[in-house]
Amino acid sequence: MAVETVIVLAAGDGTRMKSSQAKVLHSVAGRSLLGHVLAAVDEVNPSKICVVVGANRTSVEEHIAEISPSASTVFQEKRGGTGHATQLALAGSTPKGTVLVLAGDTPMLTGQSLVAFLDAHNDGKFAASVLTAEHPDPSGYGRIIRDDSNELLRIVEERDASDDERFIFEINSGVYAFDGAKLATAIGKITNSNAQSELYLTDVIGILKSEGESIAAIMLEDFTEILGVNDRVQLAESAALLRDRINEHWMHEGVTIIDPTTTWIDSTASLSTDVTVHPGSAILGTTTIATGAVIGPRTTLTDCVVKEGAAVLESIATDTVIGEGATVGPFTYLRSGTVLGDSAKAGAFVEMKNSTIGTGSKVPHLSYVGDATIGDGTNIGAATIFVNYDGVDKHHTTVGDHVRIGSDTMLVAPISIGDGAYTAAGSVITEDVPAGAIGVGRAKQRNVIGWVLRKRAGSKSAQAAEASEKKG
Numbered sequence: 001m002a003v004e005t006v007i008v009l010a011a012g013d014g015t016r017m018k019s020s021q022a023k024v025l026h027s028v029a030g031r032s033l034l035g036h037v038l039a040a041v042d043e044v045n046p047s048k049i050c051v052v053v054g055a056n057r058t059s060v061e062e063h064i065a066e067i068s069p070s071a072s073t074v075f076q077e078k079r080g081g082t083g084h085a086t087q088l089a090l091a092g093s094t095p096k097g098t099v100l101v102l103a104g105d106t107p108m109l110t111g112q113s114l115v116a117f118l119d120a121h122n123d124g125k126f127a128a129s130v131l132t133a134e135h136p137d138p139s140g141y142g143r144i145i146r147d148d149s150n151e152l153l154r155i156v157e158e159r160d161a162s163d164d165e166r167f168i169f170e171i172n173s174g175v176y177a178f179d180g181a182k183l184a185t186a187i188g189k190i191t192n193s194n195a196q197s198e199l200y201l202t203d204v205i206g207i208l209k210s211e212g213e214s215i216a217a218i219m220l221e222d223f224t225e226i227l228g229v230n231d232r233v234q235l236a237e238s239a240a241l242l243r244d245r246i247n248e249h250w251m252h253e254g255v256t257i258i259d260p261t262t263t264w265i266d267s268t269a270s271l272s273t274d275v276t277v278h279p280g281s282a283i284l285g286t287t288t289i290a291t292g293a294v295i296g297p298r299t300t301l302t303d304c305v306v307k308e309g310a311a312v313l314e315s316i317a318t319d320t321v322i323g324e325g326a327t328v329g330p331f332t333y334l335r336s337g338t339v340l341g342d343s344a345k346a347g348a349f350v351e352m353k354n355s356t357i358g359t360g361s362k363v364p365h366l367s368y369v370g371d372a373t374i375g376d377g378t379n380i381g382a383a384t385i386f387v388n389y390d391g392v393d394k395h396h397t398t399v400g401d402h403v404r405i406g407s408d409t410m411l412v413a414p415i416s417i418g419d420g421a422y423t424a425a426g427s428v429i430t431e432d433v434p435a436g437a438i439g440v441g442r443a444k445q446r447n448v449i450g451w452v453l454r455k456r457a458g459s460k461s462a463q464a465a466e467a468s469e470k471k472g
């Protein structure tokens with residue numbers, strides 16, 4: 001077991017976010033900041049995860065229960081510093097094995113880096129290890145102080161640092177690995193004699209060193225992994241960095257992304273080889289996209305399943321299944337519970353929700369399909385409305401196989417159209433249409449001869465009509 005206990009520090013107030021929501025609940029790439037940290041932590045397979053919560057306690061605890069139900073939480077009522085938070089998490093007990101401590105606001109940190117860090121810590125049998133990085137702008141971070149032989153001595157916070165120390169570019173990432181027993185002893189020895197009058201977890205490093213323990217500073221190559229989010233500018237920066245990282249991953253997996261700067265794929269989505277994503281598209285939530293599918297431009301898919309070779313052009317879909325070879329768009333809005341069969345079509349200016357469209361069935365233009373089951377090989381004429389709402393309740397419509405619904409039909413639910421049936425264009429259908437019948441639900445046309453000549457005498461229409469009469 002590489003690591004026994006993980007402590008995530010997430011009690012901070014997040015003042016600089018200026019938000020009513022807890023900082024660690026803000027999200028990038030489809031996960032909360034804390035969710036990214038817990039996903040990375042998951043990859044080191046810890047036996048125990050303890051999250052220290054404080055600000056917005058209830059909402060943070062609810063979120064943790066949802067995304068990481070095995071994690072426990074500890075409440076830090078007053079922010080007494082990272083050392084104080086760690087003391088609360090340990091609760092006076094002596095943890096076995098290795099303890100990993102990290103912050104809840106570093107969404108870029110990868111599980112891979114944590115695994116490598118813990119391996120180096122465990123292999124070296126260090127009392128404590130600190131993950132560090134060379135940061136081009138180290139201001140605000142704790143600096144790594146090394147001795148003449150380049151060994152880690154201690155960590156100094158920016159506010160407590162001398163002018164010389166501030167020129168050090170190697171920073172403390174806030175990720176630590178400890179021998180549990182040694183951490184438990186040393187954490188009791190820290191004091192708040194510093195610029196912020198807080199208990200600093202970083203002081204444990206200096207204490208262990210002065211006691212002759214072996215400690216290590218393990219440097220990360222990519223400093224962007226340890227960037228923390230403190231305000232909305234950093235939130236956007238980390239979203240952009242994650243976007244690039246995720247896009248590069250999928251491109252290496254065989255996905256064509258025409259414009260990676262305008263393509264936003266959540267870390268929870270998944271794409272197959274030979275998918276093409278056009279500019280301005282977002283692939284969000286648990287969306288999966290099968291091989292050969294073409295997405296976009298300007299398409300947003302949330303929690304969708306897109307099957308092989310489907311094409312979705314300039315559309316929005318949520319919680320929708322798009323069948324093999326099906327086509328969607330442009331300007332189509334597919335809401336929750338839509339299931340498009342293989343080779344089906346949801347065309348321009350079509351809205352659908354809670355409806356199943358059979359294999360090869362088509363809704364090509366300007367229609368609303370709500371609460372319906374449509375069979376196979378059926379065509380729904382332009383501007384058809386499934387009238388599902390009577391003002392109080394929603395009702396279901398069933399349309400059979402190989403049906404031809406005429407343009408501008410109103411299908412007033414609950415209603416059923418049998419296999420092979422037709423409806424006449426412009427019908428308001430309020431009764432079931434049996435298989436093979438045509439439903440006609442409209443007034444019979446009558447022509448009032450000469451009306452324009454009488455009622456619109458002298459108009460251009462009347463003149464045109466007269467000219468036409470003369471021609472015979």
Ligand code: UD1
Nearest residue numbers: 009010011012079080081082085103104141142172174200
């Ligand atoms: C800390 C480190 C600094 C390091 C930096 C990396 C200390 C003293 N300093 O500084 O060396 O370079 O992180 O980002 O540790 N927290 C609590 N309870 C508290 C205080 C903080 O849970 O009482 C949590 C915060 O929510 C946050 C994390 O601990 O997730 C770090 O706290 P923060 O105040 O941001 O520390 P820094 O000043 O950034």
Ligand code: CA
Nearest residue numbers: 105228229230
């Ligand atoms: Ca911070």
